[in-house]
Amino acid sequence: MFSTAVLMAAIVIVAKALGLLRDILVANAYGMQSAAQAYEIASRLPIMIFDFVIGGVVSAAFIPIFSELLVKRSEKDAMRFANSYVNLIFVLTATMALLGILFSDSLVRFLAPEASSEVLSLASYLSKIMFPMIVFTGLAFSFVGILQSLGEFRIPALISLVSNSIMVAYLFFLNSFFGIVGLAVAMLLGWASQALVQVPKLRSLGYRYSPVFDFASPEIKRSLKSALPILIGTWTQPICSLINTRYASGLDNAGELCEEAVFGVYADEVDIPLGECRFDLIALVFAHQTVVDKYARELIANCLCHERRSNRGVHAAREREQRLAGADLFTDRSDGILPVVCHGPVAVCLADAI
Numbered sequence: 001m002f003s004t005a006v007l008m009a010a011i012v013i014v015a016k017a018l019g020l021l022r023d024i025l026v027a028n029a030y031g032m033q034s035a036a037q038a039y040e041i042a043s044r045l046p047i048m049i050f051d052f053v054i055g056g057v058v059s060a061a062f063i064p065i066f067s068e069l070l071v072k073r074s075e076k077d078a079m080r081f082a083n084s085y086v087n088l089i090f091v092l093t094a095t096m097a098l099l100g101i102l103f104s105d106s107l108v109r110f111l112a113p114e115a116s117s118e119v120l121s122l123a124s125y126l127s128k129i130m131f132p133m134i135v136f137t138g139l140a141f142s143f144v145g146i147l148q149s150l151g152e153f154r155i156p157a158l159i160s161l162v163s164n165s166i167m168v169a170y171l172f173f174l175n176s177f178f179g180i181v182g183l184a185v186a187m188l189l190g191w192a193s194q195a196l197v198q199v200p201k202l203r204s205l206g207y208r209y210s211p212v213f214d215f216a217s218p219e220i221k222r223s224l225k226s227a228l229p230i231l232i233g234t235w236t237q238p239i240c241s242l243i244n245t246r247y248a249s250g251l252d253n254a255g256e257l258c259e260e261a262v263f264g265v266y267a268d269e270v271d272i273p274l275g276e277c278r279f280d281l282i283a284l285v286f287a288h289q290t291v292v293d294k295y296a297r298e299l300i301a302n303c304l305c306h307e308r309r310s311n312r313g314v315h316a317a318r319e320r321e322q323r324l325a326g327a328d329l330f331t332d333r334s335d336g337i338l339p340v341v342c343h344g345p346v347a348v349c350l351a352d353a354i
Contacts, residue, residue, distance in 0.1 A: 004153050011157040018164035025171040026183070034119045035180040037249075041112045041119070042126035043187060044245055046100060048111075050134050051238035053096060054231070058089060058141035059148065061227035065219050066149045075206070078149075081219045083212040086142045088220065093138035100131040111242070112249035122180075129184040133191035140194035146207055147198060155201045162197050163190030 030036035062085055069078035100107065104124045112120065144156040170186035178185075214220065 008153055008157040011154075011161060015158075015160035015164055018161065018168055022164055022167045022171065025168065025175075029171065029175055030180065034116065035122065037112075037115060037119045038122035038126055039180055039183060041108060041115065041123040041245065041249070042130055042184065044241060045104075045107055045111055045123075045127050046097075046131050046134050047137075048238045048241055048245075049096060049100060049107075050093070050137055051241075052235065054089070054092065054138060054141075055234045055238075057227045057230040057234065058138060059145035060230050061223045062142065062145035063149050064226070065223050066145065069219065070149065079207060080210075080212055080214070081217065082142075082146050082207065083210050084214045084217060084220055085145075085223065086139065086209070087211065087213050088215055089138040089142050090135065093135040097131045097134045100134070101128050104128050104131070111245055113246060114249040126180070126184045129181070130188055133188050136188075136191045136195045140191070140198065143195060143198040143202060147201060147205070150205045152201055152205065155198055159194040159197060162193045166190040166193055 026036065026039070030039070062082075066078050066082055066085075069081055104127045105120075108120055108124045108127060112123065115123070140159060144159070147153075147156050167183075167186055167190050170183065174182060174186075
């Protein structure tokens with residue numbers, strides 16, 4: 001488990017280093033031109049809306065329930081829940097993307113009220129290209145939840161590396177031909193790759209998509225209920241991004257714009273890796289705790305069966321003592337094992353550790 005966590009952290013750091021290189025190349029190619037401002041506004045808009053409505057809780061709300069179904073019920077039930085969850089996320093994100101495209105002009109003006117009409121017009125056009133990435137982001141996070149629940153952590157850790165590689169490759173080789181519009185398309189393809197790169201591994205682990213829309217199932221309701229408090233806890237970053245973007249849209253001084261860019265790089269490329277590592281490590285702990293719970297159940301059951309076999313024929317008083325001992329054992333198990341698997345403060349402990 002420790003070696004997996006180290007590998008995941010290393011991959012995230014490399015991916016974010018590529019992200020920093022991407023931002024440097026964008027700044028070098030477009031500087032303080034109106035195209036750069038429009039791209040910055042347009043690229044932040046879909047991500048900000050996704051973070052407000054769904055955010056990083058897609059995997060966090062999915063993994064505990066999916067893992068529980070794998071252990072307590074059957075793989076068939078777990079996969080049925082997974083398909084219902086994936087379809088629910090698809091419906092939500094497709095609706096968000098469609099509304100974003102339809103109301104892109106108003107959303108762009110709200111995000112950057114002080115920007116020039118030229119910047120707003122270009123930002124609205126670019127955002128229409130990039131809004132579908134909300135769908136790919138939702139699917140990618142859903143696939144991450146399935147893979148991590150099945151014990152696969154390397155592919156989910158690689159997805160940002162793949163998307164940033166696409167962006168860097170575009171900026172090196174194709175930007176001079178297709179310009180800022182091509183950059184928006186490259187960003188969309190980068191986000192699409194985050195979902196697509198996980199499909200082969202999903203199939204090899206037995207996942208098969210099916211159009212299941214059981215949105216009223218108890219498992220879906222539990223996942224939605226658990227997602228709300230986690231989502232509220234993640235609103236700090238999109239709120240700060242909204243404030244920063246609205247403020248920066250009214251800056252004309254080059255020095256102030258550079259200062260905002262520096263703080264933007266810090267927020268996007270330094271703080272986010274810690275957040276991503278945190279979510280990945282939480283998922284790793286959830287998956288391993290489910291396995292621990294499974295084997296703890298088997299161990300207790302085996303011990304009780306063995307004790308019953310070895311003590312057949314004893315007198316009634318002895319049998320009553322064994323029953324009391326069994327009751328105490330289940331009481332201890334309830335106090336010691338289940339809360340570790342089911343309680344919420346695990347995330348808080350990991351955040352404090354990081």
